[in-house]
Amino acid sequence: MLKIQRKANGDVVFTVVGRLESDNVGELLQLLAVEPAGRPIVLDLKDLVLVDREAVRFLRRCERQGIVLRNCPPYIRGWMAGGEEHAE
Numbered sequence: 001m002l003k004i005q006r007k008a009n010g011d012v013v014f015t016v017v018g019r020l021e022s023d024n025v026g027e028l029l030q031l032l033a034v035e036p037a038g039r040p041i042v043l044d045l046k047d048l049v050l051v052d053r054e055a056v057r058f059l060r061r062c063e064r065q066g067i068v069l070r071n072c073p074p075y076i077r078g079w080m081a082g083g084e085e086h087a088e
Helices: 022-033 053-064 074-086
Strands: 002-009 011-020 041-044 048-051 068-070
Touching: 002 022, 011 022, 011 053, 022 053, 048 053, 048 074, 053 068, 053 074
Parallel strands: 011 041, 011 048, 041 068
Antiparallel strands: 002 011
16 A cells, blocks of 8 residues: 655655555656656655565656655665665
């Protein structure tokens, strides 16, 4: 299950709770796509409990596009750095 909460106070912060997997990455992508260009976006991953390979790829792309990943769990950060073959 995935829950996404949006808060805007200068930055737009999306708090991602639960499991981010290939079947729900699109949901988060759609929410990000409607945000105005140039507005800082943050993904707060403090309550993210599980990701799969597609989610790791998605998070990596987000960072390359300037989206800040706040409170990213160390194991996810490790997979993003190149060890994603262990993501399940």
